[in-house]
Amino acid sequence: MDKKPNSETTLIWVLLNIAHKTVTQRFETELRRAGLPPAAWYDVLWGLERNPQGMRQNQLERGSLFDQANLSRTLKRMVDDGLVTQCPAPEDRRGRILTITDAGRDLRLRMWEVYGGLMLSEIEDKVPAHARQGLIQGLQALVPGFKGLEP
Amino acid sequence: MDKKPNSETTLIWVLLNIAHKTVTQRFETELRRAGLPPAAWYDVLWGLERNPQGMRQNQLERGSLFDQANLSRTLKRMVDDGLVTQCPAPEDRRGRILTITDAGRDLRLRMWEVYGGLMLSEIEDKVPAHARQGLIQGLQALVPGFKGLEP
DNA sequence: CTAAATTAGATACATGTGCATGTATCTAAT
DNA sequence: ATTAGATACATGCACATGTATCTAATTTAG
Numbered sequence: 618m619d620k621k622p623n624s625e626t627t628l629i630w631v632l633l634n635i636a637h638k639t640v641t642q643r644f645e646t647e648l649r650r651a652g653l654p655p656a657a658w659y660d661v662l663w664g665l666e667r668n669p670q671g672m673r674q675n676q677l678e679r680g681s682l683f684d685q686a687n688l689s690r691t692l693k694r695m696v697d698d699g700l701v702t703q704c705p706a707p708e709d710r711r712g713r714i715l716t717i718t719d720a721g722r723d724l725r726l727r728m729w730e731v732y733g734g735l736m737l738s739e740i741e742d743k744v745p746a747h748a749r750q751g752l753i754q755g756l757q758a759l760v761p762g763f764k765g766l767e768p
Numbered sequence: 769m770d771k772k773p774n775s776e777t778t779l780i781w782v783l784l785n786i787a788h789k790t791v792t793q794r795f796e797t798e799l800r801r802a803g804l805p806p807a808a809w810y811d812v813l814w815g816l817e818r819n820p821q822g823m824r825q826n827q828l829e830r831g832s833l834f835d836q837a838n839l840s841r842t843l844k845r846m847v848d849d850g851l852v853t854q855c856p857a858p859e860d861r862r863g864r865i866l867t868i869t870d871a872g873r874d875l876r877l878r879m880w881e882v883y884g885g886l887m888l889s890e891i892e893d894k895v896p897a898h899a900r901q902g903l904i905q906g907l908q909a910l911v912p913g914f915k916g917l918e919p
Numbered sequence: 920c921t922a923a924a925t926t927a928g929a930t931a932c933a934t935g936t937g938c939a940t941g942t943a944t945c946t947a948a949t
Numbered sequence: 950a951t952t953a954g955a956t957a958c959a960t961g962c963a964c965a966t967g968t969a970t971c972t973a974a975t976t977t978a979g
Contacts, residue, residue, distance in 0.1 A: 622887035625900045629891055630791075632907035632914070637788040638833050639911050640781075645937095655965095675927065682789050687966065689929060711927040711974045736773035740780055744909040749776045751902020752909075756783035758895040760790050763783070796967095806935095826957065838936065840959055862944045862957040 629755075644735050651731045654724075657683065658695065659732050662725040665701065665717035672715050673706065700724055780906075795886050802882045805875075808834065809846065810883050813876035816852060816868035823866050824857065851875055 622630075644656045664677050678688050692715065695701040700721035706712035717725075744752060757763060773781075795807045815828050829839050843866065846852040851872035857863035868876075895903060908914060 620888060622884055622892055625904065626887050626892040626895075628904055629895065629900065629907070630887055632904060632911070633788055633791065634833060635914055636907045636910040637784055640784065673927085682785055684967075685928075686930080686968080689927095690965085693929090706927095709927075709975075711972095713928075733773055736777050736781055737771060740910065741773055741777040743912065744777075744780065744906055748902070748906045748909055749780065751899070752906025753776065753779055753783060755895055755899045755903025755906060756780070756787045758899055758903075759787040759891065760783070761894065763786055824957085835937075836958075837938080837960080840957095841935085844959090857957095860945070860957075862942095864958075 633759075640739050643739055644732070647735055648728065648731055653728050653731060656732065657681070657691065658700075659725065659728045661688075661691065661695065662700065662717060662721050662728070665715055666722060666725060669716075671704070673712050674715060675712075677715060695721070784910075791890050794890055795883070798886055799879065799882055804879050804882060807883065808832070808842065809851075810876065810879045812839075812842065812846065813851065813868060813872050813879070816866055817873060817876055820867075822855075824863050825866060826863075828866060846872070 641656070648654065648656060660681055661677065664680055665672060674688065674692065675685070678685055681688065683691060692701060692703065696703055698720075700718055702716050702718055703713040704716070706714050792807070799805065799807060811832055812828065815831055816823060825839065825843065826836070829836055832839065834842060843852060843854065847854055849871075851869055853867045853869055854864040855867070857865050
């Protein structure tokens with residue numbers, strides 16, 4: 618190594634891993650305890666609910682952490698569970714239009730009771746208001762391409 | 769939901785996931801491209817190298833992100849690869865004393881060339897110096913129990 | 920227009936993961 | 950000595966993941 622990372626850098630790397638692991642683990646554990654699917658399903662459902670006209674799979678992929686193969690498999694499970702429907706896309710016969718079902722909307726709402734509560738207890742309650750912007754800006758710096766949340 | 773998370777909270781949650789995924793993915797991809805094992809192996813090797821007298825498995829577990837079962841399996845692979853030795857612990861016959869081998873030290877050093885470089889390029893270069901403390905403090909707030917790095 | 924390149928999405932394969940449980944050992948109270 | 954409970958580590962199982970590859974459809978270049 619020509620140049621060594623400084624101690625702040627090392628700490629950031631360690632904390633990024635620990636914080637992510639700790640927080641996501643609590644989310645997954647609580648969701649599971651409530652008999653609900655994993656957090657990633659929430660994001661899929663929410664993405665689809667905000668696009669009632671339907672979404673292409675690759676469009677959904679861009680807004681999610683899934684890579685293509687995993688999203689494909691996850692959607693298959695969600696279709697099997699009746700949460701999502703896949704219709705052939707009229708303008709591109711390779712594609713499929715995804716739509717959320719009533720059962721999907723219902724599940725998303727039930728997940729929100731837990732998911733939203735966890736955002737409060739695991740994040741909002743823990744990070745004091747004065748520390749939030751610093752955290753946001755630091756995390757944003759790590760992901761130069763990230764443009765922000767859709768409204 | 770009685771009370772909704774505010775928009776900063778939501779952004780923190782999203783960014784924590786995106787930043788973690790993005791950064792770790794680069795680490796893993798680069799390590800793999802260099803023909804090296806995953807980042808978690810580095811942490812195990814480094815932990816053992818700092819404790820030349822040997823470590824119990826549960827001691828190592830506390831300093832790592834592995835849960836017990838996964839650490840057990842990972843160590844098995846590392847023993848098979850000749851990077852680590854497991855000797856029966858004399859004072860507790862349930863336990864095993866872990867020691868790093870010469871091959872393990874050698875691998876850690878070769879991993880460091882990539883791993884340390886990634887810490888520079890993916891973290892130190894991206895997070896401007898003035899933003900680092902804010903990031904550290906925000907992440908720390910998410911993990912109340914975390915006490916800091918061993919020297 | 921055709922051939923090559925690109926893209927959408929699915930799937931096979933190997934590997935990793937969490938969870939639950941199993942076995943052995945240890946500690947301490949009876 | 951016996952027994953109850955805790956702890957160390959291993960393992961079986963179900964499922965999730967990344968990588969690579971496949972098929973089909975579409976776009977682009979010549």
